[in-house]
Amino acid sequence: MSILNESQFAGIIPFEKKLWLSSPTMHGEEQKWVDDAIQTNWVSTVGANINEVEKQIAEYVGVKYAVALSAGTAALHLATKLAGEKLYGQARTNEGTLAGRKVFCSDVTFDASINPVAYEDGEAVFIDTEYDTWNMCPKALEKAFEIYPDVKLIVVAHLYGTPGKMEEIKAIADRYGALIVEDAAESLGARYKLNGEWVETGALGNYNCISFNGNKIITGSAGGMFLTNSKEDADKVRKWSTQSREAAPWYQHEEVGYNYRMSNIVAGVVRGQIPHLDEHIAQKKAIYERYKKAFSDLPVKMNPFDTEKSEPNFWLSCMIINEDAMASMVRGEQDYLYKHESGKSSPQEILDALAAFNAEGRPIWKPMHMQPIYRTHAFITAEGNGRGRSNAYIAGSGADVGADIFRRGLCLPSDNKMTLEQQDIVIEIIKKCFQ
Ligand SMILES: Cc1ncc(COP(=O)(O)O)c(C=O)c1O
Numbered sequence: 001m002s003i004l005n006e007s008q009f010a011g012i013i014p015f016e017k018k019l020w021l022s023s024p025t026m027h028g029e030e031q032k033w034v035d036d037a038i039q040t041n042w043v044s045t046v047g048a049n050i051n052e053v054e055k056q057i058a059e060y061v062g063v064k065y066a067v068a069l070s071a072g073t074a075a076l077h078l079a080t081k082l083a084g085e086k087l088y089g090q091a092r093t094n095e096g097t098l099a100g101r102k103v104f105c106s107d108v109t110f111d112a113s114i115n116p117v118a119y120e121d122g123e124a125v126f127i128d129t130e131y132d133t134w135n136m137c138p139k140a141l142e143k144a145f146e147i148y149p150d151v152k153l154i155v156v157a158h159l160y161g162t163p164g165k166m167e168e169i170k171a172i173a174d175r176y177g178a179l180i181v182e183d184a185a186e187s188l189g190a191r192y193k194l195n196g197e198w199v200e201t202g203a204l205g206n207y208n209c210i211s212f213n214g215n216k217i218i219t220g221s222a223g224g225m226f227l228t229n230s231k232e233d234a235d236k237v238r239k240w241s242t243q244s245r246e247a248a249p250w251y252q253h254e255e256v257g258y259n260y261r262m263s264n265i266v267a268g269v270v271r272g273q274i275p276h277l278d279e280h281i282a283q284k285k286a287i288y289e290r291y292k293k294a295f296s297d298l299p300v301k302m303n304p305f306d307t308e309k310s311e312p313n314f315w316l317s318c319m320i321i322n323e324d325a326m327a328s329m330v331r332g333e334q335d336y337l338y339k340h341e342s343g344k345s346s347p348q349e350i351l352d353a354l355a356a357f358n359a360e361g362r363p364i365w366k367p368m369h370m371q372p373i374y375r376t377h378a379f380i381t382a383e384g385n386g387r388g389r390s391n392a393y394i395a396g397s398g399a400d401v402g403a404d405i406f407r408r409g410l411c412l413p414s415d416n417k418m419t420l421e422q423q424d425i426v427i428e429i430i431k432k433c434f435q
Helices: 029-039 048-061 072-088 117-118 140-147 166-175 233-242 264-297 347-356 401-408 420-433
Strands: 065-069 102-106 123-127 153-157 179-183 193-195 197-200 207-209 222-226 298-303 318-323 329-331 335-338 379-382 409-411
Touching: 029 048, 029 264, 048 065, 048 207, 048 222, 048 264, 065 072, 065 233, 072 117, 072 153, 072 179, 072 207, 072 222, 072 233, 102 140, 117 123, 123 140, 140 166, 140 379, 153 166, 166 179, 166 193, 222 233, 264 298, 264 420, 329 347, 335 347, 347 409, 347 420, 401 409, 409 420
Parallel strands: 102 123, 102 153, 123 379, 153 179, 179 207
Antiparallel strands: 065 222, 193 197, 207 222, 298 318, 318 409, 329 335
């Protein structure tokens, strides 16, 4: 039987137009700056839009330099490569800068955060997540350094726009002399109180990255940026991103290069979006708060944040179902099964119900340590080694916070163009799943 015909959903009409998880929101100025690029013939990877967005984002985030790139992934790659070169020296042309080295990485994140470690021939070691912010767990990071004291690089992401526990993470990094690549792809505009001072995410690491992917808080259709206070680092990333050309009359190359620079057309879209960043954050915050209020009588919690030390950008509103309200659900590698149980529900049941009514939700990022490509990589929890802990004869705690959030959590429709009426319908659908 189709979900639409199930009795608890009687009377709810599917959305005529799909309600997106998070889609681009254009305002009009984007067109002006794109037209400007075309009319002035700066249809290339140089031009006024690029210069302007670099200046404006650097100012907004509070860093000295921004380098506009083709994607957040490109920014993360060059940030990771730069960190590797700083730590271990220049690599051979056919080798990555992290060859033979381990890197501590956020576990519950998009794989673009940490794939650059593999691009640079390094080995990601995944650090478990904490429940307070759904980000890298400082206790697990500390354990990881006890197990692998020689590691010198940490890649840390701020999930769904909520800053992680950067004070603790930075203190641990300093103690072990490690550098931080900060993945602020999802958290542009989010702030964190570091040692009593508000700092924007994107200015919290040694090498910082943001994204203008189509689903982000502001977009260029694509694009990303490397952010830094070091002129030397900004110059290096700019050089690498434009094929590493040397100052010779012909194409001369001392280093491997990439074609990673942002287009002036893409930068035109970003330029039109920047004035609307704070407005988008306010809209996303209102969506989060409405969900939170509406679900106060359900056995669920919203994605949490530290109210004293952080101001998220609320990019995605998420929820986690209380353990005792989890209906049976199993996930294979590519498929799933669940049962409806009265008074309970499961992420896949809710996602299917939303999809049936033409609304887009999403599972929580599947933890990297559970991904087939990274199954052989180490995983460290607050208790120590997270691999090989099961035992047929002796029960252990075996806590795996990332796996638990993935199992019980989901991302809700969080589009800033969603009307109050549409959000009410989403809320109603979700409430019905628990009947
Ligand atoms: C946490 C995280 N890191 C990195 C990226 C990659 O950014 P991009 O899509 O701009 O390459 C994304 C999103 O796309 C992301 O969500």
